[in-house]
Every structure is written in C-alpha cells, then in structure tokens.
Amino acid sequence: MKKRLILLIGIVLTAITLAACSGGGSDDAGGDVEVPEGATEVVMWNLFGGGDAAFMQEIVDEFNASQDAIFVNNVQQEFEEYYTKLITSVSAGKGPDLAVSHASVLPELVSQGLVQELDTYGEEVGVNWGEFNQNILESTVFDEQHYAIPIDTHPHIFFVNNKLVGDAGLMNEDGSVKMEQTPEGFVEFMTTLKEELPEDKFPMSFSTAGVDSYRLWFSFYTQLGGENIVTDDLENPEYVLDVDKAIEAAEYMHDLWHEHEVIPLNLADFYADFQSGNAATTSTGVWATGTWEATEELEFTALPAPNIFGQDAAFGNSHTFVVPTSQDADPEVQKGAIEFMDYATDKGVIWAEAGHIPSKTTVVESEEYAELPYRSDYVEVANYVNFPDQTVHARGIEDIMIRNLDLIWTDEESPEEAFKLIEDEVKALIGG
Amino acid sequence: MKNKLLLQDMKAVPFLLPFFIVYMIFTIFPVIKGLEMSFYDWSLIGKLDFVGLENFTVMFSDPFFWRSLWNTTLFVILTTPTMMLLALGLALLANLNTKLQTFFRGAYFLPSILSVAVISFLAIFMLQPYNGFVNTILHSIGIEAEPFWLADKYLAWITIVVVTLWWTVGTNMILFLVALQDIPESLYEASEIDGATRWQQFWYITLPQLKPISKVILLLQVLASFKVFAQIMLITGGGPGGATRPLIQYIYESGFTQNNLGYAAAMSFALFFILLILSIIQLRPQRSEES
Numbered sequence: 001m002k003k004r005l006i007l008l009i010g011i012v013l014t015a016i017t018l019a020a021c022s023g024g025g026s027d028d029a030g031g032d033v034e035v036p037e038g039a040t041e042v043v044m045w046n047l048f049g050g051g052d053a054a055f056m057q058e059i060v061d062e063f064n065a066s067q068d069a070i071f072v073n074n075v076q077q078e079f080e081e082y083y084t085k086l087i088t089s090v091s092a093g094k095g096p097d098l099a100v101s102h103a104s105v106l107p108e109l110v111s112q113g114l115v116q117e118l119d120t121y122g123e124e125v126g127v128n129w130g131e132f133n134q135n136i137l138e139s140t141v142f143d144e145q146h147y148a149i150p151i152d153t154h155p156h157i158f159f160v161n162n163k164l165v166g167d168a169g170l171m172n173e174d175g176s177v178k179m180e181q182t183p184e185g186f187v188e189f190m191t192t193l194k195e196e197l198p199e200d201k202f203p204m205s206f207s208t209a210g211v212d213s214y215r216l217w218f219s220f221y222t223q224l225g226g227e228n229i230v231t232d233d234l235e236n237p238e239y240v241l242d243v244d245k246a247i248e249a250a251e252y253m254h255d256l257w258h259e260h261e262v263i264p265l266n267l268a269d270f271y272a273d274f275q276s277g278n279a280a281t282t283s284t285g286v287w288a289t290g291t292w293e294a295t296e297e298l299e300f301t302a303l304p305a306p307n308i309f310g311q312d313a314a315f316g317n318s319h320t321f322v323v324p325t326s327q328d329a330d331p332e333v334q335k336g337a338i339e340f341m342d343y344a345t346d347k348g349v350i351w352a353e354a355g356h357i358p359s360k361t362t363v364v365e366s367e368e369y370a371e372l373p374y375r376s377d378y379v380e381v382a383n384y385v386n387f388p389d390q391t392v393h394a395r396g397i398e399d400i401m402i403r404n405l406d407l408i409w410t411d412e413e414s415p416e417e418a419f420k421l422i423e424d425e426v427k428a429l430i431g432g
Numbered sequence: 433m434k435n436k437l438l439l440q441d442m443k444a445v446p447f448l449l450p451f452f453i454v455y456m457i458f459t460i461f462p463v464i465k466g467l468e469m470s471f472y473d474w475s476l477i478g479k480l481d482f483v484g485l486e487n488f489t490v491m492f493s494d495p496f497f498w499r500s501l502w503n504t505t506l507f508v509i510l511t512t513p514t515m516m517l518l519a520l521g522l523a524l525l526a527n528l529n530t531k532l533q534t535f536f537r538g539a540y541f542l543p544s545i546l547s548v549a550v551i552s553f554l555a556i557f558m559l560q561p562y563n564g565f566v567n568t569i570l571h572s573i574g575i576e577a578e579p580f581w582l583a584d585k586y587l588a589w590i591t592i593v594v595v596t597l598w599w600t601v602g603t604n605m606i607l608f609l610v611a612l613q614d615i616p617e618s619l620y621e622a623s624e625i626d627g628a629t630r631w632q633q634f635w636y637i638t639l640p641q642l643k644p645i646s647k648v649i650l651l652l653q654v655l656a657s658f659k660v661f662a663q664i665m666l667i668t669g670g671g672p673g674g675a676t677r678p679l680i681q682y683i684y685e686s687g688f689t690q691n692n693l694g695y696a697a698a699m700s701f702a703l704f705f706i707l708l709i710l711s712i713i714q715l716r717p718q719r720s721e722e723s
Contacts, residue, residue: 268560
C-alpha cells in the first residue's frame, strides 16, 4: 500500500512538472485584451518608456475611439531586449501586426526580410508620402521602396539655462544666446560662463562616456563635412570615415573637458545637473525638452546644436512604424495597421509634446504645432539631421564607436590611436 | 531478491524524472544546440551557412576575444585569493564566542541576499564623483583628490573587485564557518593540555582541518568568477573603453548586438573548455587523497 502511495505521489509530481513545462500562456502576441465586437484587432508592439509611452497611448486611444472597424492593441515592451524579442518573434511567426522600430534598426529588419514593404497597401489606404519631411522619409526607403512610416526625428540638440546664461551676460534682449558660431566662439562662450558663474555652477553638463558624447561627436564630424562612417550598403558596406575630420571633431571635444575645463569630468548624471540648475548648458536629444518642461523653476531655451564648423548638421534617429512579415497575414489587419500609422502621424502634435519633431510637414506647419513652446526653435533640424548609416551593422558600429571614443574623452588614448582602433574593429565587423 | 532491489531503485525514478526532464530540456539540449550553432554562421533569426571550424579560427586571431578573456582571468586572479582570505577572516570573527556573534554572521551574510541589480546600483550611487558617499567622506577627512571610481581603468577594477567581495563573501564565510564548527573540540582540548598557544592551535589544528573545505571553495570560486558578467555590465558596462569587459559580455555583444550567434556560441565553448580543464585539474588531487 505504502509503495503505491509513493508511486502515486511520484506520478502526480511528474505530471505537475510536465504541465508547468508545457506552459499555459497563449501564443497571441497581444495578451489578453478585450477587442470590441466586429472590430479587426491590430496588435502593436512599442518600445517606448516614460512620457513617450503615455503620448503614444493617447494617440492609440484617440484612434480606437474615432472609428469602430479597427482596434489597435498597444503592447508596451521592455526596451532593453526589444529588438532581440521583435526579431526572434517575427522570424518564429509570432510577431505583432504592427511594430515600432528605430530607423537605425530598419536595415537589419529589411535585409532579413522581417518587415513588409508598405507601398502596395499604402496606396490602397491612401498614404500620401509627399506629406512627410523628405529628409526623414529617406531613412525609411530601401531600394526605392517604403519599408516604414516615420513617426518623428529626434536629433541631438542644445539646451541653455536662461537664468545662468543671462546672469553671465550672454543672453540678448530677445532671448537669443550671445554666441559666435565658430569653434573659437563656442569655446569663448563656455569660458566666459566659467569665469562669470558662481563657484558651485558650471558651464556645461555632459557625459564623459557613452552614447551622448558619441552623438555630439557625430554632429561635429558631420558639421565639418564628414558624411558617413561606412557606406549605405545593407550587407557589404565600405569603411569611409574621413579620419582627419573625425580627429578634428574629437580633439575639439576632448579639449572642452581637458584643456578648457568647461565640462566637469565623469558626471554621474548629467541630466540631473542641468535639471537642478547647476549647469548653464547641456546637449542631448530633443526628448529632454519634455523633461525640462515638467521641471519647476527651470527656465530654458532649446536650440539646434551650435553650428560651429560650417555645415548645418546634427546626429539624429527616427521612430518609425513597420509591418512585420507574416506568412498567414490578413490583408485587412495589415491595411488597418497602415491606416493607424497614417492617423498617428497626422496626430504629430500630441507626439511633439514628448519633444520629438513630427515627421509630417503638414503637422509641423500647422498652427497647433506653432503654439507649442520650444518646439519651433529646433524644428529646422529635421531638414538636415544625419541618420546612422543604412547598414545591418549600424548597431555594431555604434557600439564600437562609443567604446573607442570613450578612450579619447577619458584621455586614455590619442584621437589618432583611437580612430586606428575604430578602423580595425569596424573593418573586422563589416568584413566578417 | 534481485527483483526487490530493482523495484527499490525504480521507486526513485518518479522522483528523479521531473528534474531529469527539465534538466535535459533546459541544460543538456541547449548545450548540444550551442555546439551545433558554433559550426554555423547563425544570426538571431536562425541558421544561415555551415562554416565548419571558421568561428573557432576567427576566435583565435580575434584580439578582443583574448582581451576580454584576459579581463575575466584578471578578475579571477584578483578576487579568488582575496575572497578566500576575507571569507576565512570573517568566519573566524563570526566564530568567536562573543555577544556580537549573531550580528557578525548576519551582517556579513546580508549583502548576499541582495540581487545583482541592487548591489550594482548601490555601488554606482556610493561611488559617484563630486557628491558620492565615498568621495564625500574622502573630502571630509581632508583628501582633496576626486577619484573617478568607475571611469578610471585601474580604479574601475578595484571597484568591481571590492563590490564583488562585499556582495558574495557571505556564502563562502558560511562554508568556512560550518567547517570551523565541525572541528572536534577534543583537538583543542588536547593541544591545550600540551601547552599550545592560540597561534599554534590555529596553525596546526584549524588550518589543516579547513583544507578540504578550502579546496571546495577554491573550485566553486574559480568557476563562479570565470562566469563574471552581471555586476561588471551594470557597474562599468565593461568600460572605460572596454578595460573591464569580461568574456561573457563580449559573447553577449557578439550574439545579440552584432547578430552573430554562431561566433558567440564558439566563444562560449572556449569558456566551457577552460572551466572543464580547471575543474579536472582541481578535482584530480582531491580524488587521489580520498582514495
């Protein structure tokens, strides 16, 4: 009897374990959401966090309320592993019907056949490509086909604390900044701040490592006339970095920390230092506009990154909508997805509240947009912003650039040496 | 009789089966799959081309593989002996018959129950420049310098080693502590009668008695340290400029940001073999002693 009992317990335990393994979760990429009767469900994955996520939800809610035929089920995913999850899910046939992607990741999605071209259905739905800012739109075109609908561009810009800069006597009556847009002029602006500001304030808050310093470097590099790191070729790009310009931009930035000492080294959180009014200026993406706005007692001005080297240029990226490929795709769902994309980009004014520059010129030229504070001061950047190179290696290249540029900022290697390392590493990546 | 024994053994099967199945699916199968991947050009979406041993030949001439392997090895060299000494020291302290005994045991073990994300965030928070806890203390005792604990390549190593010690010393301390309490009291009593000093007792009784557990800790420690990843990823991100990037981070980046899972799998197997060889070396003498 006892033996049987033991055996029974064993079998039950095994069964429970096996049941747990098989997993009770559904295969549906959208989870459990109630879809209104008669409506076509479009499952959308997005990578947004913070304010961005709230504004996108607002747009989705408005869309769902505006009509009965299509219901967009907006699922927010963790950003850290977003692309790994998207790429593996779509290739396993379990992806969403609609997804958000950065323009810089599109090459990977396009070359692996994970996203669908949008021209065919776009025409049926009535997407007017002419409404978009062509510079932004270009980052979503591959082989003369549209593979994504851009939502925005979010370039790297410059922010000024009005009070501190005003106290230092560097602000004009009309609120513009007294700065000569030359390499020397920018340094002079910074050193004047350093001299004029009280002991506990500093001219510029910026990070000595990581993605922001890479973006500022890229802005300066492109202002000098440098265009790409590698050629726009999906699979087999060539290394074309203009090393003289790259070094000039890097040396200039290096000196801001080490020679002129206008940026403190290794700040733990440079956003916090600008936000709390310790720093007179900072440079980061447009999304910070939304953050500074929500900060009480912070009076600031947003402006394009100072064009100190001659050409209008800035680093930027875009959020875009894509339709993942699927073997058993329902045309109704996919058309519904595109309809939403078009609607959402028309609602660019809501999206602009997060700080981003909307992709449609029709939105940017609207009165509603003009009424938003700050946004119009940097909207021009959309016309000349430079996107990462259109290659599947874009993310790998960015990693390499950041890691080696950090060596320059921390005074570990000379710019010449660092760009030699970059050349070796990028060539190994794109060649292998 | 034989049948009865067999039945006796069979009874164990249902109890072992659940674990065995899970173990096969989630450990053994991925290992075999990983080996297969290492012979292919394999992206995130799947198998592309069979490349034979190319991933391995590329690995041997890849300076970043060697550099990150060296970083991992350096981590092992720096943490293992310090960990052993620190754990032993703390165990001795926690074994003292004082009123603070429970406090010592609790206090040293406490960090071990925190997750890696928590200890990493604490470390970053305490060590930030200008107004961080550590630098503020340094300033208040009159040291004017502004050490960049996370951004200087030497200090970054010190940071990672110290944080790791603080975080994981508790488990090893407990192992030593258990072994200390296992030492028969009679040995100490006998030595006392012979007139041994405290130091002689420690040197001739305590240390030799701790030898077996020390070997276990050494093995566990070396294996665990070779797998270092999370705290470095979270505290320095492998920086500054790759100076602290361990092998597993490089494997992770190759696989998931450079989309080259085949190469990542090949490097994982290199690490696997290093660990295998180290385990064999360490287990061999132990076996012969036991027999």
